Amino acid sequence: MKNYEVSAPFISFGIGTVLKLSESQADIRSQSLSRKKNDLFEVIEPVQFKQGEKISADPAQLTKSLFERLSEISDKKTDGGKPDAPTEYPCIQHVSFGKYNVFDAEKNLLTPKPIKKDEAEKIFTELSKKTDPDNDTNKDEKNSEKKQSENDPKHDA
Numbered sequence: 001m002k003n004y005e006v007s008a009p010f011i012s013f014g015i016g017t018v019l020k021l022s023e024s025q026a027d028i029r030s031q032s033l034s035r036k037k038n039d040l041f042e043v044i045e046p047v048q049f050k051q052g053e054k055i056s057a058d059p060a061q062l063t064k065s066l067f068e069r070l071s072e073i074s075d076k077k078t079d080g081g082k083p084d085a086p087t088e089y090p091c092i093q094h095v096s097f098g099k100y101n102v103f104d105a106e107k108n109l110l111t112p113k114p115i116k117k118d119e120a121e122k123i124f125t126e127l128s129k130k131t132d133p134d135n136d137t138n139k140d141e142k143n144s145e146k147k148q149s150e151n152d153p154k155h156d157a
Helices: 023-028 117-131 136-151
Strands: 002-006 010-013 018-020 033-037 040-043 047-050 054-057 070-073 091-096 099-103
Touching: 091 117, 099 117
Parallel strands: none
Antiparallel strands: 002 054, 002 070, 010 047, 018 040, 018 054, 033 040, 091 099
């Protein structure tokens, strides 16, 4: 088995393909999969994965068209399989299928466990309003500063 990431908008696997999946990936597609052992599943009805999802498959079972929609990734998990750390804060971080974390500007995790996207976006929007330097309270200060600089005789020179 080799590890792959879906590089196309989506990919479909046909009946008989054996895939190594996470529990959350398998749960979502439980009607289309048959568990072989632990994290190995056989496709019993065509199944799709979206861009960015990670799966493991036997390269011998994959067609050329499937390979074109996948990017091989390293077998070694240097970070224990954890999602990539965000580079900008505050932010929403995708953790797994349909699950997200929310971080504030000080890089603090605001959600005790991953939450749904709409909940994460709501928290992020509220957080952005609080930390946005262009919010209403600062507009008055900026406008008064602008007026002062317009009236400043040194500014005309």
